[in-house]
Every structure is written in structure tokens, then in C-alpha cells.
Amino acid sequence: MRVSELFTRTLRDAPADADLVSHQLAIRAGLVRPAAAGIYAIMPLGWRVIRNIARVLREEMDAVGGQELVMPVVQPAEIWQASGRWDVFGPVLQKFASDAGREFALAPTHEDMVAYLAAREIASYKQLPQVIYQIQTKYRNEPRPRGGLIRLREFTMKDAYSLHRDADDLARVYEEMVRAYWRVFERVGIEAVAVEADNGAMGGSGSHEFVLRHAQGEALFAACDTCDYRANSEAAAFVLDQPEIGALQPVEKVATPDCKTIEDVAAYVGVPRRQTLKAVFFVHERPESSRFVFVVIRGDLEVNEVKLINALGGGELRAATDDEIRATGAVPGYASPLGLDPGVLVVADQSVRAGANFVVGANDEGYHLTGVNVPRDFDPAHVADIAEAYEGRAVPAARRGICTWSGRSSWGTVSSLARATPRQSARPIWTRTGRPARS
């Protein structure tokens, strides 16, 4: 067909609100046209690209025994209530009611529908394993769509789901899926990097994310400079440095006026940041309850909320308000795990054991304590790795490689899930794979 007959026109100037080069080119070339924030029309040229990618995906999914189907985008509330996720998913799940008052949701993912179908189709373990997949629209009511096509509300995803009778079978198909993904990326011409990922709220064990090294990506991943360790920022582990510990000092209360941040305190007292302890406050929310969480971490580190959620066993986190902090007896800016109400849940990062003679808040406006030691002065009930890795840390695998950070843009994940949805009993073990084909 001639370009002169093309439905789409091309543009010499990119729209002012397109910042990323990829976004500018996609619009100027007429691949896509915006309809609303995070919602695009795929124009004829763009659709050709998607169809070509889809063809490759179908061939590779079929090659590992996948059966294609199409599940609905509009799904009745009952399916989400049955899996327990109707009330848990949060605002990303776009709910709406028909005029008659029947409740529906736009599918942001299809596990729940798969569970619904599998429960009706699979009558015996002899029917397993099964691999099904679809190339279908997803709708996620993202709080902030961004970067043109980087993060969309409405998008197309290839998602595959496998159902298994046991863990060995799952592990076998998991590996097949990972290999299938490599073939897809190779054929499509994407230089993907496989990184260890976290399953997040889906739970389960084992997850690989295929990412594109991309400066404007949504997030970061860590890569070891000497070994092949690769992990996204939610999953990256690192080796904690162990400062030399001299003689333990006694606890002393010192005045630290106007020192509400770690930088201020460290500078005022004259110690490195890693000789301070920082308190961070969250409210841990679950469908049935919410609880205040007092988190303690070494001053030079940041809390990784995904790790913290995992340490807490799931649920959601939000930052606590100052009022909620005061209600526990802690003083914002000068909070201390020492002398807290014993009813307050304290979770400490393992870094609190890496160091000595820490400077911590005194729970008294304008004062800090020095010479605080673990476990002599406080002994946290819960200690876990909840710190975010960062550039320059040694990675655990090689024990000496240095971690470097790169931007990442997610092109797909393969996850191995323990069990679909605990509330739906007699469900087979199944895995979810997939998340590519965002144009």
C-alpha cells in the first residue's frame, strides 16, 4: 500500500507533551495516537508491529504446548470475590456497575478468571499439566501513567498460565517458559536481560523478569560487574558491610536541637551515617486488620517496601501519619525503639546488627541517644533483610562483585506461584507467566 493512501498521517513536530524519544517517534511515525492519559489507539502501522510480535509469541507458546484462548476483559465481581481479591486489589482494579446494579471489574490480570475456569474444567489431576495463553487487553487504573507507552492504563499483554499436579512438573514447565521467552526476545530482536524478581503480592516462589536496559525505564535493576547475578530492585540482595566494632560505649542522652534528619544528626554528633539508626513508620494493612509497624534500619540504608511486605507476610503498606506515630509514644524526628510500648510491632533490618554504638532518637524532642547497641540496649523481636540494595554494594553470589544499577523497562516475567488462591480450595497448583507485548 502507498503511504499516500495511509489512514494515519505522520508529523514533523512531536507533540509538546511527548518527552521520551520513543514516545515522540511512535507518534510522529503514526504508530499510535493518544485518547487519554495512558490510553492509546493503535494505528494501522502500529498494529502491524503488534501482529508480528503476536505471531512470534503464538508460535513459541504453541511450541511448548500452549493452547490459546481469550478471556473476557469485563469480569463479574463474583470471580474476584471468589479469589478474595475484589477487596484487596486496590484502586488499580477498575470497578463499575451496570445500570441494573450488577458489579463488574475490568481485568488488570487474569489469574482469577483462570482459577474460575480451571475449577470448572479440570476434574482430575490426570488432565494436568495444562498451559493456556491469550493475547488480550488489560486495564489497570494506574495512579500515574507515564512515558508514553512505558506505563499504560490500557494495553495488550500475552499472558500464559500453567496448571500442575506437583512442584516438579511446575519446575519443568517454568524452565520451558523461560527458554520460550528467550527465543521470543531473540526472534523479535530485543536484547533482554533476565533478572531475579520478587513475586510481590502474588506470593509463591521463583520469578524471573525480562528487562530491557533502558535509561528511561520505570525502575532499576542490579547487575554484578564480575558474576552473572542480576536482580531487580525489589529483589536485589547485597552484602552488608561490617564496620569495625570497638569497645561498647554506655548509652548517653545528648541534646541534638533541630536534627530531624539522619544527615543532621550524623553531622551534629560527628559520626558517619551508618553509625546511626533510622526509624521509619508504616501502617500494615490487610483486609481483616491494620497495624502500626515501627521499622528500624541503619541510617545509611533505605527500607525496601517489597522486602518489608514479604517479611510481614503480605498485605499492603502505607506511610504512617504523624498522629499515628505519636499515638505509639514515639516522637517524629526523634523516634526510638528504646522504651517503646511493648505492644508496638518493631521490625528491624539486619543492618542493626552490623555496627555498634549507634546514635538513635531518644523519643524526646531535641534529644538523641548515643552508644546504643544491639542486643544490649534493645533486642528487636523481628529481624529481616528489608534494606534496599544500592550502587556499589557487593553482591551475595560472588561475594566480591560490585553491584551496578541500570534503568529497566519490563518486557515480561515468569513467576512460579505456590497456590492460586487459598480461599478457593481444591485448586490445582498453577503458575502465571507472561507480561510482554506492551507495544
Next chain:
RNA sequence: CGGGGCGUAGCGCAGUCUGGCUAGCGCGCACCGUUCGGGUCGGUGAGGUCCCCGGUUCAAAUCCGGGCGCCCCGACCA
């Protein structure tokens, strides 16, 4: 949800601070001419709720109040 920016012709912009000619410019579009050809050159022309609502004023794109939308940073991201 917090911080910042923007909204004037299909696209890119000027005009707004300091209210007042008929709201302009480039590209694109239509028509006529021109060229072997061209992202050619020349001419003519169409196209505007100046984001919306309200207010101030003799007079509002411009000032004031409210709202909506879009983009960026952060929070979030199953």
C-alpha cells in the same frame, strides 16, 4: 495523593506579566500556477467555544475565583 509545569487553528509556537487595532507566525491542508524532478518555488484560501464555568471591567486570550484535562518529579505499581 503531594510538588512543579502547561492548556491559543490538525501539529509546533508567539501574544498573557503591563486588559483595548480584525488574535498572529511556521508547518500541514485546499485550490491555481511553476518545475524533468523534488520535503521545489510563487500565489490565493479555508480553518479558532483562545480548556470550561463564574466574577471584575466601558472592554478579558490577558485580571480574580472555582473546575476539568495533559505532562514531568515523588508516592504507588498484584
